Amino acid sequence: MDLGLFSQHRPGTLPRRAHAARIVTSNSLPAGLENDMESSACGKPQTVACGCRIYGDPSEWGTWSGGAQPRRDQLRVQPSPQLCQGPWAGAVRCYRWMARGGAKYNGPAPPIDRLGIKPYNWNTECLRGDGEAPGWATALGVAPSFSPELIHRVANATATEVRAKHNFFMSTGSYGDHTGLSCFSPVLNIMRHPLWGRNQETYGEDPFLSAELAVAFVQGLQGDHPRYVKASAGCKHFSVHGGPENVPVSRLSFDAKVQERDWRMTFLPQFQACVHAGSYSIMCSYNRINGVPACANKKLLTDILRTEWGFQGYVVSDEGAVELIMLAHRYTHSFLETAIASVNAGCNLELSFSLTENVFMSVSEAVAKGNITLEVVGPFADNPRVLFGDYAPIPDPQYIYTPRRGLETLPANITFAAGCSEPKCQRYSPGEVEGAVRAADIVVVCLGTGTDLETEANDRRDLSLPGHQQELLQDAVAWAAGRPVILLLFNAGPLDVGWAQAHHGVGAILACFFPAQAAGVAIRKVLLGEEGASPAGRLPATWPAGMDQVPAMENYTMEGRTYRYYGPEAPLYPFGYGLSYTTFLYRDLVLSPTALPLCANLSVSVVVENTGQRDGEEVVQLYLRWAQPSVPVPRWQLVGFRRVPVAAGQAAKLLFLVTYAQRAVWAEQWLLEPGAFTLFVGGQQPGQETRASSEVLRAEFTVTGTSRPLSHC
Numbered sequence: 001m002d003l004g005l006f007s008q009h010r011p012g013t014l015p016r017r018a019h020a021a022r023i024v025t026s027n028s029l030p031a032g033l034e035n036d037m038e039s040s041a042c043g044k045p046q047t048v049a050c051g052c053r054i055y056g057d058p059s060e061w062g063t064w065s066g067g068a069q070p071r072r073d074q075l076r077v078q079p080s081p082q083l084c085q086g087p088w089a090g091a092v093r094c095y096r097w098m099a100r101g102g103a104k105y106n107g108p109a110p111p112i113d114r115l116g117i118k119p120y121n122w123n124t125e126c127l128r129g130d131g132e133a134p135g136w137a138t139a140l141g142v143a144p145s146f147s148p149e150l151i152h153r154v155a156n157a158t159a160t161e162v163r164a165k166h167n168f169f170m171s172t173g174s175y176g177d178h179t180g181l182s183c184f185s186p187v188l189n190i191m192r193h194p195l196w197g198r199n200q201e202t203y204g205e206d207p208f209l210s211a212e213l214a215v216a217f218v219q220g221l222q223g224d225h226p227r228y229v230k231a232s233a234g235c236k237h238f239s240v241h242g243g244p245e246n247v248p249v250s251r252l253s254f255d256a257k258v259q260e261r262d263w264r265m266t267f268l269p270q271f272q273a274c275v276h277a278g279s280y281s282i283m284c285s286y287n288r289i290n291g292v293p294a295c296a297n298k299k300l301l302t303d304i305l306r307t308e309w310g311f312q313g314y315v316v317s318d319e320g321a322v323e324l325i326m327l328a329h330r331y332t333h334s335f336l337e338t339a340i341a342s343v344n345a346g347c348n349l350e351l352s353f354s355l356t357e358n359v360f361m362s363v364s365e366a367v368a369k370g371n372i373t374l375e376v377v378g379p380f381a382d383n384p385r386v387l388f389g390d391y392a393p394i395p396d397p398q399y400i401y402t403p404r405r406g407l408e409t410l411p412a413n414i415t416f417a418a419g420c421s422e423p424k425c426q427r428y429s430p431g432e433v434e435g436a437v438r439a440a441d442i443v444v445v446c447l448g449t450g451t452d453l454e455t456e457a458n459d460r461r462d463l464s465l466p467g468h469q470q471e472l473l474q475d476a477v478a479w480a481a482g483r484p485v486i487l488l489l490f491n492a493g494p495l496d497v498g499w500a501q502a503h504h505g506v507g508a509i510l511a512c513f514f515p516a517q518a519a520g521v522a523i524r525k526v527l528l529g530e531e532g533a534s535p536a537g538r539l540p541a542t543w544p545a546g547m548d549q550v551p552a553m554e555n556y557t558m559e560g561r562t563y564r565y566y567g568p569e570a571p572l573y574p575f576g577y578g579l580s581y582t583t584f585l586y587r588d589l590v591l592s593p594t595a596l597p598l599c600a601n602l603s604v605s606v607v608v609e610n611t612g613q614r615d616g617e618e619v620v621q622l623y624l625r626w627a628q629p630s631v632p633v634p635r636w637q638l639v640g641f642r643r644v645p646v647a648a649g650q651a652a653k654l655l656f657l658v659t660y661a662q663r664a665v666w667a668e669q670w671l672l673e674p675g676a677f678t679l680f681v682g683g684q685q686p687g688q689e690t691r692a693s694s695e696v697l698r699a700e701f702t703v704t705g706t707s708r709p710l711s712h713c
Contacts (some may be wrong), residue, residue, distance in 0.1 A: 098343075098348065098349060098350065098360045098363055099350055099352075099358055099359075099360035099361045099363065101120055101121055101122045101123070101180075101349065102121075102122065102123045102319070102349075102350070102351040102352055103123045103177055103319060103351060103352065103353075103354050104177065104354035105354045105355070105356045106123075106351070106352040106354055106355060106356065106358060107121040107122075107123060107175070107176070107177065108120055108121040108175040108176070108179075109121070109122070118170065118175070119175040120175065120180055121175050121176060121177060121178075121179050121180045122180045122182035122316070122349070123177050123178065123180065123182075123351065124162065124177075124178050124179075124180050124181065124182055124183050124184065124231075125178070125183065125184050125185065126158050126159075126162055126183030126184070126185040126221065126231065127139070127184070127185045127186070127187065127201060128154075128158075129157075129158050129161060130158060130161040130162045130165060130178070136154050136158070138200040138201065139186065139187060139200070139201050139202055139203050139213075140191070140199060140200045140201070140202055140203070140204065141200075142154060143202075143203040143204050143209070143213060146209070148212055148213060148215070148216035149216070151213045151216040151217050151220065152216040152217070152219060152220035153220065154217075154220070155185075155186075155216070155217040155218075155219075155220030155221040156220040156221065156223065156230070158183075158185075158221060158231070159220070159221045159222070159223060159230040159231040160230070162181060162183065162230075162231040163181065163230055163231055165178075165179070166179060166180060166181050166231075181229070181230075181231045181232055182231075182232050182234065182280070182281065183221060183231050183232060183233055183234055184234045184236055184283055184316075185217065185221070185233060185234065185235075185236075186203075186213075186214055186217040186218070186233070186235060186236075186274075187201040187202055187203075187236055187237065188202070188203070188210055188211075188214050188235050188236070188270040188271055188274060189201075189202050189236075189237055189241050189242045189267075190202065190204075190205055190207065190210065190242050190266055190267060190270075191204050191205040191242070192205065192242040192243070192266075193242065193243050195243070195247075196242055196243030196244070196245065197243070197245040197246075198242075198243070198245065202242075203270075207265070207266055207267075207269040207270050208269070210270040211269055211270040211272075211273035211274075212273070214235060214270050214273055214274045214277065215273050215274070215276075215277040217233065218233040218235070218274055218277040218278060218279045219277055219278070221233045222278060222279075222280070229280065232279075232280035232281060233274070233277075233278075233279040233280060233281070234279065234280065234281035234282065234283055234316065235270075235271055235274035235275075235279050235281075235282055235283070236282070236283035236285070236318070237283055237284070237285035237286070237294075237318055238271055238282050238283060238284050238285055238294060238300065238301075238305075238315075239263070239267050239268060239271060239284075239285060239289065239294060239300055240256040240258045240263060240267045240285075240287065240289050240294075241256070241285035241286070241287055241294070242267075250328070251286050251287060252286050252320070252324050252328045253324070253328040253329055254286070254287045254288070255287065255288040255289075255290075255291060255329075256287045256288065256289055256290075257290060258289060258290060263289075268304070271305075272309050275305070275309045275310070275311045275313075276309070279313060280313045280314070281313050281314050281315065281316055282305060282311065282313065282314075282315050282316075283315070283316050283317070283318055284297070284300070284301060284315055284316070284317055284318065284321060284347055285318055285321065286318050286320075286321045286324060288329055288331070292331070293321070293324070293325045293329050293331050294321070295315075295317045295318075295321045295322050295325060295342050295345070295347045296325050296331060296332075296338070296341040296342045296345045296347070297345055298344070298345040298346065300345075300346075301315055301345050301346030301347060302345060302346040305346065306346060314348040314349060315346055315347050315348050315349070316347075316348065316349040316350075316351055317342070317347055317349065317350050317351050318351065319351045319352070319353060320351070320352065320353040321351075322338060322339075322342050322347065322350045322351075322352070322358070322359045322360065323335075323338070323352065323353060323355070323358065323359055325338045325341065325342060325359075326338045326359075334362075335358075335359045335361075335362045336362045336365055336366055338359045338362070339359050339360055339362040339363050339365075339366050340366045342359070342360075343360075343363060343366070372412045372413070372441040372442060373412065373413040373414075373415060373439060373440045373441050373442075374407060374410070374412050374413065374414050374415070374440060374441065374442045374443075374444065375415050375416070375417065375436045375437055375439070375440035375442070375443045375444070376403055376404045376407060376414065376415070376416050376417075376444045376446065377416070377417050377418070377419055377433050377436065377437065377443065377444070377445050377446065377472070377476060378418065378419060378420075378445050378446035378447050378469070378472060378488075379418055379419070379420050379421060379422055379423050379425055379446070379447070379448075379469070380403065380423070380446035380447060380448050380450070380488070380490045381402065381403050381404050381416060381418060381444070381446040382402045382403070382404035382405070382416055382418070383402065383418075383421075383422075384397065384400040384402055384517075385450075386422075386423055386448070386450035386451075386452070386490065387400070387402065387490065387514060387515060387516060387517070387519050388451070388514055388516055389451060389455075389492060389513075389514035390451060390455050390456055392514075392516070395516075395517045399517050400517040401517060401518060401519055401520030401521045402519065402520050403444065403446050403488060403519060403520050403523050404416050404520070405520045406519065406520020406521050406522075406523050406524045407444065407520065407523070407524055407527075409521075409524060410524065410528070415436050415439070415440065416436070417432045417433045417435075417436040417437075418432070419432060419433045419468075419472045420467065420468060420469070420472065422452065423448060423449055423450040423452050423453055423466055423467075423469075424452060424453065424466050424467050425466055425467030425468045425469045425472065426467045426468070427468075428467070428468035428471060428472060430471075430472075430475055433472060433475060433476060433479070434475065434479050437475075437476050437479040437480055438479050438481075440480070440483065441483060441484075442483065442484045442485075442486070443476050443480050443483065443484070443485045443486070444485075444486045444488060444527075445472070445473055445476050445485060445486070445487050445488065446488045446490065447465055447469045447472070447473060447487065447488070447489060447490070448488075448489050448490030448491040448495070448512075449466060449490070449491040449492065449493070449495070450490065450491075450514075453466055454491070454492055454493055459553070460493060462496075462547055463493075463494060463495055463496035463544065463546065463547055463550070464495075464496055465495060465496070465497070470499065473487065473499075473500060473506075474499070477503060477505035477506060478505075480505065482505070484507045484508075485505055485506050485507060486506075486507060486508045486509075486510065486527065487500050487506050487508070487509045487510070488510050488512055488523065489509065489510065489511050489512060490512050490513070490514060490515070491513065491514075492513065492514060494541065494542070494543035494544060494572070494573075495543070496544075496545070496546060496547075496572070497509065497572070498545060498546070498572055501572065501690075508527075510523070510526065510527075510535075511537065511539075529581055529614070534580070534581065534614075534615065534616050534617045534645075535578070535579065535580055535581060536578065536580060536616065536617040536618065536619055536643060537578050538576050538577065538578040538619045538621075538684075539573055539574070539575055539576060539577050539578060540575070541562075541575060542562060542563050542566060542571045542573070542574055542575045543571055543572045543573035543574075544571050544572060545569065545570065545571055545572040548569075549566075549567060549569055549571065562575070563575035563576070563635075563685060564634035564635060564636070564637060565634060565635065566635070570688070570689040570690070571690070572690065573690055574684070574685050574688045574690060574691075575685065576619075576621050576638070576684050576685050577684055577685075577688070577690060577691070577692070578619070578692070579692055580612075580616050580617075580618070580692070581612070581614050581616060582610055582611075582612030582613065582614045582615070582616035582648065583610070583611045583612040583693055583694065584608055584609065584610055584611065584612075584616075584618045584646070584683055584694045585608070585609045585611045585694065585695075586606060586607070586608055586609075586681060586682055586683075586694060586695060586696070586697050587606075587607050587609065587697075588605070588606060588607040588653075589604075589605075589606045589681050589697040589698075589699050590604070590605045590606070590699075591603070591604055591679060591699050591701050592604075592605075593701075594699075594700070594701045594702070595701065595702045595703075595704060596701065596702075596703060596704070597703070597704060597705055598660065598672050598674060598703055598704070598705035598706075598707075598708060598713070599660050599672065599705075599708075599713035600660060601657055601658065601659050601660055602657070602658040602659075602679070602701060603655070603656075603657060604622065604640070604655070604656040604657070604658060604679065604681070605653060605654065605655050605656075606620070606653070606654055606656075606681050606697065607651050607652070607653050607654075608620055608644065608646060608651065608652055608654065608683075609646070609650070609651035609652075610646040610647060610648050610649065610650055610651070611649075612648060613648055614648055615645070615646070615647045615648050616645070616646060616648075617643055617644065617645045617646070618643070618644055618646060618683055618694075619641060619642070619643045619644075619683060620640075620641060620642050620643075620644060620654055620681065620682070620683065621638060621640070621641045621681070621682060621683065621684065621685070622638070622639050622640035622641065622656055622658065622679060622680070622681050623636040623637065623638055623639065623679070623680040623681075623685060623686065624636060624637050624639045624658065624662060624663065624677060624678075624679055624680075625637075625677065625678040625679075625680070626663075626665070626675065626677060627675055627676035627677060627678070628675055628676070629665050629673060629675070630665070630667060630671075630673060630707075631665050631666065631667045633665050636678075636680065636685070636686070637662070639658050639662045639679075640656045640657075640658060642654060642656070658679065660672060660710075660713060661710060663677065663703065664710045669709055669710075669711075670709065670710035670711070671707055671708070671709060671710065672703075672707065672708055672709075672710055672713065673703070673707045674702075674703045674704055674705050674706065674707065675702070675703060676700060676701075676702050677700070677701055677702070677703065678698055678699070678700055679698065679699050679700075679701065680696050680697070680698050681696065681697045681698075681699075682694060682695060682696030682697060683696075684696065686698065
């Protein structure tokens, strides 16, 4: 299916509040907290009590940033069963992949049966050998070797242990702690203070030495197989984390005040080396950095890690670090707010203090409360029958995705109001549409014709939207009151949507034709600008601007018909027209030869460059114009086209051949004539009022000789 974009909005403007899940974790459970969890509503093994929330801070967590320590009895876990009910129950299950897989009752991550993926626990250390296997000296003990080769061998041997144990545990159906392949190693913090309790886990005080040994460890652990990872590395603790542990304040509430120069020159270089070495994960640390908790720090996790360094893996929290954003740092006021802050900052997985209802179990609630409401209206919004044209097969209903069903796969509140039940739209219920549209953030209006109105033995009488459809559209725009309205058209023959084209309240028009069972999926991908969704459809027929541009159907002269013989007035949308989410530049048009014999072909080369920010596909079109033919001919004629993918910032050189037969005219027989010709090359026809942003190049060539029949060449 190739959807045509007529009127453009910015790609991906349907907002997505939550980052995609990946995987990660770390350290130890505070003394006594485990017992509290075991006795709580959310702490029982194999129990999921939806909506549990933890309030308060046990004394083992150190001094609060805001004052005195609360008592242990201030810890409360309160179930909120309502989160398991209603339309977002499915989202609760979906987002458990971000919340599950860590320590004790927090794991394992659920299986994905349809992909054959078993439960998985990503809580594995691997710091100096795997648990229950022969150990190595601490990092500070092997760093004196100044030998990346030794570090590589140690890490690779550790990976062998981890992989062997993982294979065994999977064969026995064991999915507990330390059964996975996702390692929380190496530690890349700087030994900045001689009294810090975790100096033993570091490679010392020098960023360069730490970086070189980190690269060796990551590559040794992950192995060099072209397809499989032996065990995945996870560099920690990110960032500005090097004490205190508990003297004079707790690491769990500490605010590390760091100058930008020190941050960049001392605390970040070894982590950047870890990223460039290919580490699959990064662990964000307990502390705040200049007032912002590391696991809710967008500058750290997105701006530096992903944007500057190009990290494509996942970020996992240190154990309990996400909970501590609220409980120790008092940076947020609820688990819901904490989930929003940490996920939006770039944290993908939460390693909890063994809570079954940890912070990231609130992600689904955050989606429900904080995401957009998208209203889908119109007779084509949720009617599978009208998505198919003439002589359609009868697919299994489970495979038919209407616009509504396709958009319901988004993390958004999707509501629906038909307004009129059938395409003829003879009975319209404005009240049904008004309430829904006024409450929506984005409105998708689905209009068109269907085989009820155009099919074999049934012509349309005009170009108008059927029945009350135009009224429905105008009402939706008015009630949206400036919020985005997207118009989807389902039709074969052209429709008069001049009002929508001219009105600023309609942000985009998408021509869907009769798209069949995959309609909703394709629409969702295009509206979100998902990877691989590149609008490049081009109209195969002209859309007149009104009935005054439509000759009588029974008159078979070509005058005034099709782009080749169109009248003096501009159409609404010309043949070959369509928009893109990127921009293209044409250059270096070369014709060879520019003077050629009557029976010779013309070689054409042109360069098309993607000057936008997104990869895209362009439809390059070649049109031939005769200068002084002896008989009537088209205004110009399509003589070549090619759809070509061009990556952002890249260019493609294309070669075409215009044959001598394409210059022939009909004069009682096919005849080749000498004379002057013009070749236009671009992403559209030349000289159109409604046009794409790219230019159309032109070049002249001449044909020599005397007229002769085409058959004589």
